[in-house]
Amino acid sequence: MEKHTHQFLKKQAVYWLKKKMTDLCAAEVKLFIKRKKRTADAVGINMKRKEVRIIEVKTSRSDFLRDDVLFDKNGYHTACHYAYLLTPEGMLQKDELPAGYGLLEADISGEITVVRSPVKNKAASLKLETLIKRTGRAATNAYLFQEETRLSKDRTDNMYEKDPIAFLQRLTCQHCRKRDTYLSADGADTAVCRFCSKEIAIKHARPYTISTYNEDFLETLQKCREDAHLPVSPG
Numbered sequence: 001m002e003k004h005t006h007q008f009l010k011k012q013a014v015y016w017l018k019k020k021m022t023d024l025c026a027a028e029v030k031l032f033i034k035r036k037k038r039t040a041d042a043v044g045i046n047m048k049r050k051e052v053r054i055i056e057v058k059t060s061r062s063d064f065l066r067d068d069v070l071f072d073k074n075g076y077h078t079a080c081h082y083a084y085l086l087t088p089e090g091m092l093q094k095d096e097l098p099a100g101y102g103l104l105e106a107d108i109s110g111e112i113t114v115v116r117s118p119v120k121n122k123a124a125s126l127k128l129e130t131l132i133k134r135t136g137r138a139a140t141n142a143y144l145f146q147e148e149t150r151l152s153k154d155r156t157d158n159m160y161e162k163d164p165i166a167f168l169q170r171l172t173c174q175h176c177r178k179r180d181t182y183l184s185a186d187g188a189d190t191a192v193c194r195f196c197s198k199e200i201a202i203k204h205a206r207p208y209t210i211s212t213y214n215e216d217f218l219e220t221l222q223k224c225r226e227d228a229h230l231p232v233s234p235g
């Protein structure tokens with residue numbers, strides 16, 4: 001539940017930044033602040049004003065209290081110009097906020113209200129160029145990942161993944177370059193291209209596993225066949 005709320009609010013954070021800033025926004029931006037690896041939940045950059053905003057999402061008080069980066073002298077607020085916390089309504093009091101941070105609250109539908117404005121940090125420790133580079137990478141990765149997941153959504157939610165006998169994978173044919181979904185046996189090295197009929201070498205086909213199927217799946221499928229009163233062998 002907390003994980004889903006966190007994902008949801010992160011997305012709302014990006015939408016909000018997009019509405020405010022418009023130029024470049026992304027979630028899960030990897031940064032190095034004073035050589036420490038940090039992942040900012042959402043970053044938005046206004047090119048004209050040369051301003052960078054970072055939003056950290058907190059979905060519970062315990063999540064807030066155990067995050068030492070927020071209160072660290074090399075926290076997110078030092079790397080950019082404006083830093084915010086985004087929480088569900090009424091989770092934090094204004095006087096609990098780390099110095100300089102603004103507070104955003106999202107209502108049940110994800111609508112965001114500014115509860116406290118952040119204080120501008122005039123000496124961001126990261127260069128604008130670095131922040132653009134990092135945010136651009138995150139945005140590009142998100143786009144490519146979405147493309148792949150859109151085309152390869154596993155509707156079984158990997159219920160039958162343990163000890164698989166077959167794999168459902170997205171593969172790119174080395175011959176005709178077309179990418180499609182193939183079902184292959186565990187340990188198979190090749191598949192036959194649906195478009196050019198040539199042999200695809202799986203390990204060179206950028207395989208992306210959508211789902212795996214085990215004996216349990218086969219049994220369940222056979223049971224379904226019996227229940228549907230289908231003939232024992234097809235044709």
Ligand SMILES: [Zn+2]
Nearest residue numbers: 173176193196
């Ligand atoms: Zn092909």
